[in-house]
Amino acid sequence: MNPGVWAWVGLSWTERIRLVLEEYGDRLTDISIFGWIVAADGTLTETFDPAQLDTYREKWPHIRFWGCFRNMDDPVDGPYAIFEALRDSATARANLADQVQTKMFDMYPWLYGVDLDMEGGGNFRSEDSEAVFHAVSDRAHALGKKSSGALPALTATGSVGGENWVRYKELGAILDHVSIMSYDFAWSGSAPGPVSPGFWLEQVYDWAASQITPSKISMGLPLYAYFWSIHDYPSSWGATRRGVSGTYYSAWQYFTGARPWSDSGTHNAIGWLAYRDESSMSLWGYLDCYDWKEPTAWENITGAVAGTFQGKDYVVRYGLPGGVPQWSIVDNSAGNSLIAYDFRADTVTAANGAQVSPKVGYTLTTEIIQREPVAATIIDDYATSDGQLSNIYVQPSGAWRFIQATDTYKQYRGSGELNFNNNFGAQSLYAQARFQFAEAGRFGVTSQGITADVTDGGHLRIMQGSTVLAEKWVTARPVGTPAMTGRTVLALRVREGSARAYYSTAETSIPLQLKVDVTPPGGPTGFSSTGDAWIDHIYLGDGWLYQPREAIEVEVNGQTKVLGRIPRTGVTWDSANRFRPDLDVEESETRQINIVLDWTYEHWKDLPISTGQTERVNIRPLDHDLWLGRLTILDRDGASIVYFNDATSIAHWQGRAALEWGLQGVAMWSLGQEDVRLWESLAGGELPAKTKRLDE
Incomplete structure (x- = not known):
């Protein structure tokens, strides 16, 4: 069986598109007509006349045509507002199903099915989102038609676009076909790079094929280019x-x-x-x-x-x-x-x-x-060795041990207290641990008599002794997962008159979660856990001084220029390239520029x-x-x-889609933007009775 070749038509209508439909329709198996937009109440408005495809339907009867509606064109709030409204209202969803019947299938009975392109919806309202797909898909099935969805690209860890309402397994059970929009990993607002990088495609389709029947899936590929100007700001x-x-x-x-x-x-x-x-x-x-x-x-x-x-x-x-x-x-x-x-x-x-x-x-x-600045380093310990554990730390009530988990990965594992083997007096400090809960319990960071602790369920507190000074709920973490998975980052910064707790699931960014004004009573600095915990990184830094991670100096022909230094106000620099806020504020308050972890x-x-x-x-x-x-x-x-796909790019991934994952084929965005040589390189979906030789 030849791989399926799905393409969208209707975003534009050019001579090149008509040429491809006329000459290479035998290479296409499915065309989704990008021809309707949906409003918040479920009403559909036609934006492309499907009758323009009549000539090609007659010439290529094997092609399956789908009616596609989208929520991309709200002039005020964009797609999010429309998706939210459809998720909120059963009445709007019922109206949408009626509109699909009357404005798509009744008017164009030759349509094979309906294709939903629902952009946005960044939060986790999965069941409400699936209700939109259910309403449309159920109506299509009742009419003897099929349903398809253009879904965001997800890996096992989620979506790069934050569209984490998507659950492949559930949507795959609702729909007859899915096109995964595995493009725009790099886009106009990101750093330059491949629009569909290979490592990401592999992660996406390893995950998708484990959640959805592979023969239902088409691999989304870009036919377009991106140009990033890099000569100036x-x-x-x-x-x-x-x-x-x-x-x-x-x-x-x-x-x-x-x-x-x-x-x-x-x-x-x-x-x-x-x-x-x-x-x-x-x-x-x-x-x-x-x-x-x-x-x-x-x-x-x-x-x-x-x-x-x-x-x-x-x-x-x-x-x-x-x-x-x-x-x-x-x-x-x-x-x-x-x-x-x-x-x-x-x-x-x-x-x-x-x-x-x-x-x-x-x-x-x-x-x-x-990268964001870090507290000026005192100790940076990736669970280095058994000797490090013995020399740098003391265990007044703990049972911590060094573990070589793999050839290259190490941990300190245990429970109870693990303190630094030093009396810091009244020094302001920042202490941080990256760890995972081997057992359910509460993990804490303590300095100067102030503790920030968190449970595996996500209950975060700042404490002085047994008194709760501030608390909130944060993301819960798994318990008992394999080494290096489900890790959590907890940090505490204590200054003369304040304490701050930071919490994250990764060290790339550790946002402030709680702040209290308090006079610390003094005491040791270290970590504690009520149950077994596994620590793989401990960081101790100064509570006031920051080390930036942003700039280089370039020297050419005796002239120098500093590149990347971020302007700051209200700070004082020292001779070792460190700065200190003049007031008791967060480092981020000293700059107006966000630091994004990208090129x-x-x-x-x-x-x-x-x-x-x-x-x-x-x-x-x-x-x-x-x-x-x-x-x-x-x-x-x-x-x-510039990054762009040509015929070789698409043919490569079409082959891998079929042979490595058993997918239905490829879905290409969008017809008219491609290297037309692509169509000579693709196997025909159905060959007409007589075809011209390429050298004729």
Whole structure:
């Protein structure tokens, strides 16, 4: 059986779409007509005339046509308000079912089924959401029709878009078919990257195929491109995002030199190299980039190391695990750390044959991942060893032991008290543990006589002795899971007149949960658990001083520039690159910029280099834990990084969808944006009686 080929039609109606429908309909098995929008009361409004498809229905009788309604076009509140209204109202859902019958199936009886494209709905109202699908699907089935749903992409850990109302198993039981929208992992507002990265597709379909009968599933794939401008900050051209979408052929025009990066006359028409990403099989490349380096292509390196995450290389300087002498605050300033690269911005050949370079000058753009500042380090212990457990900690009423859980993963396991083996006096401190509940109970962090503790059920408190100073409910955590799963992060910051409790399920961001004004009475700093707990990371830092993780210094031809430093107000810096809030406030209150754990771009505009000369670029990582990615020498007036799919990309994933997961096929968004060569590479859904040879 040939894999199914599903495509959406109706977002636009172009000559290219009509060409594909006329010439390559034998390659299509299903067409979803993106032709109706739904209102909050369930009313459908037609936005595309399905009669425009009559010619192609007659020519290709094997194609199954579906009527698709969407909730994307609310001018005020967007899709969320419409989805909320449908989830809230049984009357609206009943009206929607009636509308599907009268405005789809009664008017167009040749429709094979109905396709629901319900965007938004970020909270966990799963049963209410499923009621919308039930209402429509039940009516379709009563009329002898089928139902399909375009569902967000989920892995076992949830949706990258936060649409965690989706339960694949339940929706798979309601619907006859699902198209999983496994695209826009990278989008216009994110860092550049593959729109459907390979590692993510593997995670999505491993999970989906375990929850839904695989033969019901179509793998959603993008036919379009994304262009991210990376030569300057978006505010310089009046934008908030770097990215815009485009078709395959728009990318093809730029990379072949058929048109310049800009039509304003500031750029030459130049052909640029495109590469194939090994993971996603998508194409990618730079426009108006005159040299670039992977972060690992250094000439020399001191005090930093390389790593790889999700197939992408980076270089990082890690912080020190403890101060010298012990219990002092670590000096995590850059010291002699340095990474050196050689660049050469040569002329390139324009489409007219001329050797050209940028008309004005160059920009150096660096990829970096910034992180929120941390309390200046005193101890950073990843459950290091049995000796560390004995030397750094005391157990006044505890039974803690060191466990080598795997070849590379370690834990301290036990219950009772585990305190630091030092008298800190009245020093303000920040103490944090990442742990998991091996048994049900209460885990706590204590400093200066103040305790923050939490139960596996999510009851979080700040205590002074037996007195509860503040409390709330947070996310509950599993009990008795395998090592490294279900981990929890609890932290306590105690200053002279305040205490704060922080709680999260991951160390990437640990938000403040409770704050009280209190005078700490004094006492040891450490951890405790009423039941067996497994700790894999303990962090102790100063209660006032912060170490930023955001900036590098670049040196070229004797000139230097700091990139990535976030402006702050109401702080005082010290000589070791640390800052302290002048008032008893959260670090986040000293800045107006959110720190997002994603690749971002920093720029040195008008870089002091010359065309045709090899130039040494020295990178000094001012802060630890900052990841440095690719470095590019760009046209200062405009340059992009582009990711796009071609025929090879789609054919690759069509084969894997069928052979690895047993899926029904692929679902492509959307017809008219693709590399038309795709249709020659796909096996026919049904071949007509006579087909033309490709060489005729």
